[in-house]
Amino acid sequence: MTRFHHKLHADKSGRELFVEAVVEAVDSVDNGLELGGVESVFVGNFSDDVFEKQSHTGAMMADWLGMNPKPAVRVEGACASSGVAFNLGVQAIASGLYDVVLVGGFERMRSLTTEQVTDTLAMAADAAYEVSVGFTFPGLYASMATAYFHKYSAKWEELAAVTVKNHKNGALNPKAHFQSDIMSTAVKAGEGRGVKFKDELEFLRSSFNPVVAYPLRLFDCCPVSDGAAAVILAGEDVAKKFTDTPAIVAGIGQGSDTLAIHDRPDFTSMRATRVAAEQAYRLSGVSVKDIDVADVHDCFTIAEVMATEDLGFFPMGKGGKAAVEGVTGIKGDKPVNPDGGLKAKGHPVGATGAAMAYEMFKQLRGQAGDHQVAGVEVGLAHNVGAAGATVAVQIFRRG
Amino acid sequence: MNVTFTVQAFNEGLSQGKLRGSRCTKCGELHLPPRPICRSCGSRQLEWFDFKGAGYVEAFTIVGVPLSGFKERCPYAVGIVKLDEGPAISGLLLKEKVDELKVGERVEVVYIKGQERTILGFRAA
Secondary structure, eight states: OOOOBSSTTTTOOHHHHHHHHHHHHHHTOTTOOOGGGOOEEEEEOSOHHHHTSOOOHHHHHHHHTTOTTSOEEEEOBTBTHHHHHHHHHHHHHHTTSOSEEEEEEEEOOTTSOHHHHHHHHHTTSOTTTTGGGTOOHHHHHHHHHHHHHHHHTOOHHHHHHHHHHHHHHHTTOTTOSOOSOHHHHHHHHHHTTTOOOSSHHHHHTSTTSOEEEETEEGGGBOOOOBEEEEEEEEOHHHHHHHOSSOEEEEEEEEEEOOSSGGGSSOSSSOHHHHHHHHHHHHHHTOOGGGOOEEEOOOSBHHHHHHHHHHTTSSOTTOHHHHHHTTTTSTTSSSOBOTTOHHHHHOOOGGGHHHHHHHHHHHHHTTOOGGGOOTTOSEEEEEEEETTTTEEEEEEEEEO | OOOOOOHHHHHHHHHTTOEEEEEETTTOOEESSOOSSOTTTOOOOEEEEEEOOEEEEEEEEEESSOOGGGGGGOSEEEEEEEETTSOEEEEEEEOSSGGGOOTTOEEEEEEEEOSSOEEEEEEEO
């Protein structure tokens, strides 16, 4: 995967980002792999149509990789685009049609202003019945947060614990968008204006952290990033040719839900996550307690809290408390988003699901560097489209 | 198949001061906005149903970073209202002091006339 960032890739377009990610994936194959040996391409992308005025990016990426005339498809499931692309790649291999496929995703977002990005991201919500009354994308998650706070008497400080943890982890990940923890960020931000903060919470409660959509503040939201990620999938028999230490896809799952969140019976839990997780647990034979590490979809801090509950890591209403108590830290009992998550690693929408698979691959092989979780045998990736209308889950096992 | 339950018809309803959904004639399930296929029993036999527009705030936010079309209103409250008839729907929440907005607050429908369209909203009942 490329580094995720809002400035570093200013001289590149989406196709160069994707090629960069694929080249890293191909060149890292232990026993060597030629792109010519890859039979099909699944490209996750949310909205290059708007961001770069470019559609038809499946064929385009195959073109730029020199892979024509092999079949290529662009997959769109909002922020779950490449998580879905991953699942489709697995299904294509499981069907027996292919032995080796490339799955990945990209988003080149920073060509637009914040307002234009806000409008574009809102396209993943219900245009006719949510966006029409003023709902922004952060606003939808913020509404889930107010409902969650009300139901469980939870406090924003629980969300802040997710912010602090994920920025701490991002500081250990050279691919992350933000590579400084919240206290360092606070010191740096305060220096210019002669302000000192006694701790992270004081900074996060200050005007340096403005409200984007109450109760969510800037540091409750993932950044807008450019980036791409890619992984190679191979059938069990042929994978042995390429490496002695693969990450095994033990199970996949996928679910959908109403586009408009007002049509759901509960705003504090995502049905599509629960359904996708159930499938993946069943298919893999893995149970919740076996999960050693997880990348979950924390586009907003409340999303991580809800995900850790819907995936079964913690009882309903206890996800925030787990973050506060350090359970989800890299050295905790249930490490979540050791790579910094979307929150600190960044969220080039279409690249995120593939970047989660990339992280699980590294974690399972003990190659995650400073943010390596000790003794990882089983990992889980959880990728959400928009406000939960599409969810893809994968469970990986060390090969 | 009945195709009258459109986004356009719903919006025309708003401009006429009506909150129109659909009701399944087979099982009685209510849908707002109107749907052509019943979510409960799968029936395609539905009829128009006018909602009274009274309910309570189930979830909300106060938007600080707006959509391009809502800049002038910023900061504004928007949320989900659970109607007394059952379904819930998204709308603007009109309140003088948005900071005092609470989950559970009783509200009633208000039709906010714009230059090009009418926006669904709610205000304290």
